[in-house]
Amino acid sequence: MRSSPLSSTSPRSSSESETLTVHGYVRSVRKQKRIAFAVIGDGSTLSTVQAVLSPQLAEDLSTGAAVTVTGKWTPSPGGKQSHELQVEDIRVLGANDATTSPIQKKYQSAEYLRTIPHLRPRLPVNALLLRLRSLVTAQVTSYFAKNDFIQCHPPIITSSDCEGAGEVFTIEPAASDATPARVPGQSGQAKKLRDPFFGSPKYLTVSSQLHLEALAQSVDKVWTLSPTFRAEKSDTARHLSEFYMLEAEVAFVENLQDVMDVVEDMLRSVAQELQSSRVGQELLEARARDQGEEGTSVSHDTLAQRWQGLVDGPWPRIKYAEAIRHLKEATAQGKATFEFWPEHEDGLQTEHERYLAEHFGKGGPIFVTDYPRSMKPFYMLPSSPSGSDTVACFDLLVPEICELVGGSMREHRLPELQQSMADHGLPAAADSSAEASDGSLQWYLDLRRYGSVPHGGFGLGFDRLICYLSGVQNIRDVVAFPRYHKKCDC
Ligand SMILES: NC(=O)C[C@H](N)C(=O)O
Numbered sequence: 001m002r003s004s005p006l007s008s009t010s011p012r013s014s015s016e017s018e019t020l021t022v023h024g025y026v027r028s029v030r031k032q033k034r035i036a037f038a039v040i041g042d043g044s045t046l047s048t049v050q051a052v053l054s055p056q057l058a059e060d061l062s063t064g065a066a067v068t069v070t071g072k073w074t075p076s077p078g079g080k081q082s083h084e085l086q087v088e089d090i091r092v093l094g095a096n097d098a099t100t101s102p103i104q105k106k107y108q109s110a111e112y113l114r115t116i117p118h119l120r121p122r123l124p125v126n127a128l129l130l131r132l133r134s135l136v137t138a139q140v141t142s143y144f145a146k147n148d149f150i151q152c153h154p155p156i157i158t159s160s161d162c163e164g165a166g167e168v169f170t171i172e173p174a175a176s177d178a179t180p181a182r183v184p185g186q187s188g189q190a191k192k193l194r195d196p197f198f199g200s201p202k203y204l205t206v207s208s209q210l211h212l213e214a215l216a217q218s219v220d221k222v223w224t225l226s227p228t229f230r231a232e233k234s235d236t237a238r239h240l241s242e243f244y245m246l247e248a249e250v251a252f253v254e255n256l257q258d259v260m261d262v263v264e265d266m267l268r269s270v271a272q273e274l275q276s277s278r279v280g281q282e283l284l285e286a287r288a289r290d291q292g293e294e295g296t297s298v299s300h301d302t303l304a305q306r307w308q309g310l311v312d313g314p315w316p317r318i319k320y321a322e323a324i325r326h327l328k329e330a331t332a333q334g335k336a337t338f339e340f341w342p343e344h345e346d347g348l349q350t351e352h353e354r355y356l357a358e359h360f361g362k363g364g365p366i367f368v369t370d371y372p373r374s375m376k377p378f379y380m381l382p383s384s385p386s387g388s389d390t391v392a393c394f395d396l397l398v399p400e401i402c403e404l405v406g407g408s409m410r411e412h413r414l415p416e417l418q419q420s421m422a423d424h425g426l427p428a429a430a431d432s433s434a435e436a437s438d439g440s441l442q443w444y445l446d447l448r449r450y451g452s453v454p455h456g457g458f459g460l461g462f463d464r465l466i467c468y469l470s471g472v473q474n475i476r477d478v479v480a481f482p483r484y485h486k487k488c489d490c
Contacts, residue, residue, distance in 0.1 A: 005044035007278070017072040020085060022049055025122065026065045028094075028105060040069060040085075043127030046282045050076065053087035063105055064122075065097030066199065110296045110477050117481050118490055125286050129478050131279050135227065139273040140246060143266050148223040149248060154208035156227065160441055161203060162210050164377055164424060168203040168239075169232045172196065172293055202314035203384070204229035207459055208247050210379070210444055213410060216249035216455055223248040225462060233485045237474040238401060240463060241484040249410075249457035256392045257317075259407050259456040263396060264315055267465075271310035274469060280307070287471055298400075306399075311365025315369040316360060320348075320390065326360060327352050335359075347375050353395075353402040362396065364406070369394040372452050377468055378424040379417070381409040381456075392456075401468050407458025414448040426447060 006022060016363040024042035034043050036058030041048040044411035049339050051069050051115045061067070071087040078084070098105075103123065113120045120126050144151065161168045196202075215222045228245045234281045253259060274280040287300040298306075318326070336359075342347045348356075348368070360366055380391035393408035411417045421427070466478040476482040481490065 006040075006042050007044035008046060017074045017086075017312060019069060019070065019088075019407055020073040021070040022085065023068050023093075024049070024053075024066075024089070026061055026067060027124075028063055028271055029058065029061045029453070031055060031061075034174060036061070038066065038067075038069075041123070041124055042180065043124065044131075045278070046124050046128060046285060049403050050078070050081050050084040050088050050457065051090075052084050053090060057087055057090050060092050060095065061090070062096055062098040064098055064103060065092050065100050066094035066096070067092055067330075085166070085233060086109070110474060112273050114253055114476055114482070117259065121480060128279065128286060128482065129466065129472065132274075132283065132470055133478075135174050135277060135279045136462075136466065136469065139270045140223075140225065140266060143269045144223045144248070145260075147221070147265075149223045150215075150219045152212065152222045153223050154205070154211035154215070154217050154224055154226060155450070156205050157198075157202050158205045158211075159198075159202055160210070162205070162207040162377075162379075164426065165206070167232050168206055169229050169231050170201050170203055172201075206230055207245065209249070209457060209459060210441075212247055212249040213455065214447055216251040217453060220252065221250050233272055233486060237476070238464060239465075240479060240482055240484050241488075242477055243475075244462035246460040246462045246465075248456065249455060251453045251455045251457050253409075256369065256394065256407075256409050256456060259409070260317065260394055260396075263405050263407065263460070264313060264365075265456055269311050269314065270465075270469070271307045275307055275311070283470060291336055296473055296477065298473070303471040305363060306471070309362075313437075315365045315367060316362075316394075317369060317394075318360065319370045320368055320372065321370070323348065323352075323356055323360075324352075327355065330355065330359070345372070347371075348395075350402055353397045354400070357397040357399045357402065361399070363399060365395045365396055365398045367396055371395075376419045378426055379408070379410050380420075381411045381454075382416075383488070393460075396460075398468055401464050403461075404468065405460040407456065409454070409456040412448060412452045412454050413450070414445065417445065417448055 006024060022040055024040040027039040027041045027048055029038045030036065034055065036053050036055050038051045038053065038058065038061055039048045040051055069085060069087055070089045071085040072084055074086050076082060076084040103119050118129045121130055157171060205228055207228055208224050212222050212224060225244055225246045227242055229242050231241065248262065250259065250262065280322055284300055284304060286304050287297060321344065324342050324344050325345065330336040331338060331342065336355050338351050340346065340351065342352055356368065357366055371393055373382065373389055373391050376391050376393055380393050382388045383390040383392050390409060395403050396405035398404045411420055422442065463475050463479050467473065467475055470478060472478050476484065
């Protein structure tokens with residue numbers, strides 16, 4: 001007798017029957033006078049098993065019930081499947097009232113399914129997305145291990161806003177846990193003022209980059225896949241308040257091209273793994289079945305081309321100034337119409353990024369590099385070490401999603417970093433003897449004081465990558481329990 005996930009229950013070519021036990025959920029049940037059929041799936045594969053049983057055994061069965069079924073795995077006379085399970089015993093582990101169940105065997109919109117995130121993964125395609133995430137995680141882990149990167153666990157609670165964009169969540173214990181603070185001059189009277197748990201306000205991390213920089217300067221090459229948080233109110237298909245970011249930092253790297261090479265190689269390895277995996281095959285199967293259903297996912301062919309676009313290389317690398325020129329030309333020639341006219345000082349709007357990825361990137365990814373310094377955070381190295389108006393940075397743009405990765409060379413020189421912090425309005429004490437004010441980046445400056453090396457790194461929006469690889473168009477539909485403005489229910 002075997003008991004295993006359906007994904008490892010491969011149909012036998014031998015005609016000899018084998019006793020098999022499967023666990024799963026009833027996807028559908030058809031009861032006739034003398035015979036009943038139940039389709040059983042368990043989320044480990046899109047494939048299902050047809051169970052053939054007597055009407056008595058099928059009596060308590062309803063769609064959605066959790067069952068353990070034992071029977072003979074025999075060649076099927078029906079054309080739809082090579083084998084079927086001739087049931088000898090069935091146990092209903094968890095009954096399901098199919099009439100009141102929030103999951104119904106009919107089309108249910110993505111918006112509706114977002115209201116039941118705890119049940120949504122029971123749908124085979126949502127289970128497939130969980131398996132995709134697991135496969136991509138395994139592949140990036142393997143890629144980094146093979147390339148001598150050390151996996152690190154940077155902190156989630158931080159004292160500064162790395163990106164300086166002011167979109168941080170502040171953390172504090174619940175009010176009842178707050179230590180009563182004594183108010184000076186009111187001896188003996190403990191007044192219930194909030195005494196910050198950590199002494200001063202702390203935040204949920206918006207990026208692990210600064211901490212990774214510290215670690216890279218100890219072990220050379222580091223990476224992490226960690227949750228990050230942004231208190232953005234944007235109601236878009238590409239933003240979440242809690243999301244996973246894959247970040248890496250490489251020490252002793254002199255050139256932005258080398259950092260882009262890591263991104264390109266790593267994503268290529270993920271796409272290759274996907275192309276040869278069962279998860280990949282099933283994703284294509286699912287897309288072929290529901291070709292662009294209700295505008296929630298891309299077609300089979302688009303998805304296959306997307307993966308191939310990641311495998312094919314090298315991906316174009318163009319400078320920001322060139323990108324703006326290209327957009328202006330396209331507008332002037334009537335090849336593109338934008339809501340916002342592309343201007344050097346206005347930055348790239350989403351519509352511009354989309355156009356660049358779809359046209360200049362030949363439908364695949366494209367790196368845009370060397371953005372104006374004024375548009376980027378304080379930690380980026382100038383494009384030319386002697387100073388310039390642009391910084392040695394890149395955004396990787398892909399069709400539909402637009403920005404998938406952002407990275408840069410980091411300013412590793414102390415005086416220049418201090419100047420850049422001052423220019424960006426950040427406190428930048430001149431020497432280490434100055435008392436480090438809470439939340440200051442003294443520790444970050446120390447990295448430049450004590451054995452600094454040229455280094456660079458990047459951050460990739462992991463949930464966006466899952467969207468891109470699966471062809472699902474809304475990030476809220478690829479994250480098991482998505483958190484966004486006004487939404488954090490379970
Ligand atoms: N690690 C990175 O480069 C990510 C960057 N700090 C960001 O949040 O975009």
